[in-house]
C-alpha cells in the first residue's frame with residue numbers, strides 16, 4: 001500500500017496543505033492559501049524546487065482548495081491519480097466525543113459540525129475543508145485527527161473548572177486542551193532521542209508558536225495542560241492573553257460598554273503580545289526591545305513570567321522531571337526565551353548549556369549540560385507528519 005497522504009489544516013481564513021509520504025516524512029508538495037474571503041488572496045505552493053505564487057480573490061475555502069489543486073497540476077502532480085491512500089484533516093475540537101483519529105463518514109462530519117459550539121472560530125472551517133476534499137478527491141478515505149485528543153483523559157482535577165457542576169455538565173464545560181498532536185509528537189520524538197520509552201519518562205512540553213501551550217506528561221499520558229475549554233487559557237500568546245481574571249469580562253461590559261462580540265475580538269485578536277506591544281510576531285517584538293521600547297520589554301517579561309509559573313506548577317505536579325521540551329516557532333528559534341525561562345533553576349536540576357542553546361542545528365538537540373539531572377531539548381514539531389502517520393495507521 002502507498003503511504004502517500006494529503007494533509008489539510010483548514011483554518012478560519014487560511015488553509016495549509018501537504019502531500020507527503022507518511023513513513024519517510026518526505027514532502028512532495030506543500031502550500032498555504034491565505035486571506036480567504038478577501039480581495040487580496042494569495043496562494044504559495046511549493047513542489048520540489050518550484051515555488052508558485054498566485055494572487056487574487058479567493059471567495060471561499062472550496063475555491064481556495066480548487067485553485068491549489070490547479071497548482072498541483074501546474075507542477076505535474078495529479079492528486080486524483082497519484083495514488084493517495086488517505087486524506088488527513090487537523091480538526092481543532094473533538095469535544096468529549098472524539099479522542100482518537102477517526103474515519104470520517106456523514107455522522108462523524110455532522111458531529112464535528114455540532115462541536116462548532118465549542119470552537120466557533122475553528123470547527124466550521126475544518127468542516128468546510130473536509131467537505132471540499134470529499135468533493136475534490138472522491139473515494140479516498142478521510143481521517144480526522146483532533147487537537148484535543150491527547151488531553152481527553154486528563155485527571156479529573158486537572159480537567160475540571162470550579163463552577164456549578166450542573167451547568168458544566170449541561171454545556172460540556174471542561175478543560176479540553178489544544179495542540180495535542182504537537183505535544184504528543186514531540187514528547188514521543190524526545191523519548192526516541194533519549195532512547196527511552198515514553199512510559200518511563202516525565203516530561204514538560206512548551207509549544208510556543210503564535211498560539212502557545214504547556215503540558216505535563218507522565219509516562220506518555222498528559223496529566224495537565226494550559227489551554228482549557230477554548231485555546232484562550234494559559235500562556236501569553238501572540239494575540240491571546242492566556243490566563244485572566246474571569247471578572248475582567250463583566251467589568252469591561254459594564255465600564256467600557258463593550259458587548260460580547262467586542263470582547264471575543266479583544267481576547268482572540270488584540271490581546272497577548274499584540275495587545276501589550278502592538279506586535280504579535282516574536283521577531284518584531286525582539287526588534288522593538290532592542291530599540292528600547294518599554295511596552296515590548298514588559299510584554300516579553302510578562303510572557304516569561306507566565307511561562308515560569310507553569311513550569312513551576314508542572315514540576316511540582318510531576319515530582320520527578322526527566323526532560324523539558326521547547327517546540328514551535330518561538331520554542332525552536334528563540335535562544336532568549338529558552339534561556340530566560342530556565343535561568344537560575346540549577347537547584348532544581350535544570351542546567352542549561354549556554355553555547356548549545358545558542359547553536360542552531362537541524363533536528364532534535366540537547367541544550368542542557370551532559371550532567372544536568374533534567375534534560376532540556378529543542379524538538380521541531382511536525383503536526384502534518386503526525387497527522388499523516390495517524391491517518392495511514394487507521395486506514396491500514
Ligand code: AMP
Nearest residue numbers: 209210211281282283328329330333334
Ligand atoms: P508558529 O505559530 O509555530 O509558526 O510560530 C510563529 C512564531 O514563531 C512567531 O511569533 C514568530 O515570530 C516566531 N519565530 C519564528 N522564527 C523565529 C526566530 N528565528 N526567532 C524568534 N522567533 C521566531
